[in-house]
Amino acid sequence: MARVRKPTKIKEPVHLRMKALSDGSKSLYLDIYRDGKRTYEYLKMYIIPETDNNARKQNQVTMTAANAIKSKRIIELTNGEAGIETKEKVFLLDWMEIYKKNQEKHDKKDGNQIKVATRILKAYAGERTTLDQIDRKFCLDYIDYLYTEYRPKGKRLSNFTLRNYCRVLNSALNAAVRAKLIVANPLNELERSEKIRLPESKRSYMTIEEVRALIATPMKNEAVKSAYLFSCFCGLRVSDIVGLKWKDVFIDRGQYRLAVSMQKTKEPIYLPLSSEALKWMPERGDKTAEDHVFDLPSPSMMNILIKPWAKAAGIDKRFTFHTARHTFATMMLTLGADLYTTSKLLGHADVKMTQVYAKIINKKKDSAVNLVNGLFD
Structure with a gap:
């Protein structure tokens, strides 16, 4: 009787593999071997520790999607040249x-x-x-x-x-x-x-007179007060001020600057600091390069702490830490800085994002010229 030959096992050109990570999860990637060359495609998908039923279900969903990508790659490799398109x-x-x-x-x-x-x-x-x-x-x-x-x-x-x-x-x-x-x-x-x-967003900001009032008004947490006023004179977001370290501060030909990768946009900027901004920066003392410049509570707590301070200064408009950034932008434009420069100081990716402040300044100009209306009737 003739011996039945076992079917030859076909080797797949793509294998789904895992790489163990330090936190106990596993990163999924494809090991692709074709025409004697090996390449890897990291899927940015992760198998998490199966601590409960939800984690097990999530891993099943992740594996299903990863295998779908694997199948898609195999189809692309084997049938792509023939013009066959089959989507998983x-x-x-x-x-x-x-x-x-x-x-x-x-x-x-x-x-x-x-x-x-x-x-x-x-x-x-x-x-x-x-x-x-x-x-x-x-x-x-x-x-x-x-x-x-x-x-x-x-x-x-x-x-x-x-x-x-x-x-x-x-x-x-x-x-x-x-x-x-x-x-x-x-x-x-x-x-x-x-x-x-x-x-169109309504951005609350402090006038120069209101900033003066804030400076003159005591606050229990001097670090938070200093951080807010520092933002008024440099325009940094609260997240960037909280994350600011002494290694980010340097002097370039007599000019203090910050080298900041902005938390929101990830855009690196080199921000010059005015003497007014420097007044509100703490002394470094014996702090290391990795130490934070400001010793601050959480952003949400800071927003709670600054409200009584603003009230004591006679400010009754909407007041959050982010108004300091708006204050910086409107103050720069009011004092004559051009839109493009102000945009770069704020770290905006597009000057269109800064135009809202220009509209605020234009409204202030309209109000100013209209002050004479009726005076000479």
Whole structure:
């Protein structure tokens, strides 16, 4: 009797592998071997320690998506030359969960927004919508749904909140493009008029007279007072002031400067410090280069502490730590600095972001010239 030959096992050109990380999680990557060459593709997906049932379910979702990418790469390698296009399906809700975990892995604090946005997407599109089904029409209909139908607790949310939920989807789709699960993000293709519009923001700021009043008014926490006034004279966000270290401060040809990578934009800037700003910087003393310049409580606590100080100074307008940054911008423009220079001092990526302050200054000019109205009737 003829012996039955076992089928030859076909070697796959792509293997899904894991790399153990120091925190106990595992990073997923593809080991690709083709034509005698080996390459690696790190997926930015992670298997977390299975401490509970939710973690096990999350790992199952992550592995499903990772295997989908692996299958897609195999198809691309074996059939790409022949012009065959077969897309592996990845469900939108699965990808949103993966995106949320990846954001947490990188210490991003938007987990709750992603959770709510995922819930909205489930109500809008159901559980079986795949990433490749998201096109321009999907995005326009989703925006229309947020405007007209989405009513948590029976109330329509502000455009600002709705825009945040759209931003979450936009970021998740950009991540899917980077993972090569989709070719392009259709939200990026929408016209500005088709996106959720925001009303022009009203930015509260202190006038020069009000800054003088704050300087003259004592505050129990002198470090917080100094940090706020320092921001008034350099424009740094609270997150950048909290993270500021002595190694970031240097002197360049007699000019004090800060070398700061801004927390929000990650944009590196070299910020010159005026003598007014230096007045509110603490003495270094015996602090090392790695020590923080300001010894401060949390940003939320600082916002609580500064309100009684502002009230004591006679200020009754909206007052948060961020008003110091607005104060710096309007003060620079009021004193004659040009828009482009002010934009660079603020670390704005686009001068358009600074134009809102120019509008504030123009309104002040209008009010000033109108002061003479009626005086000579």
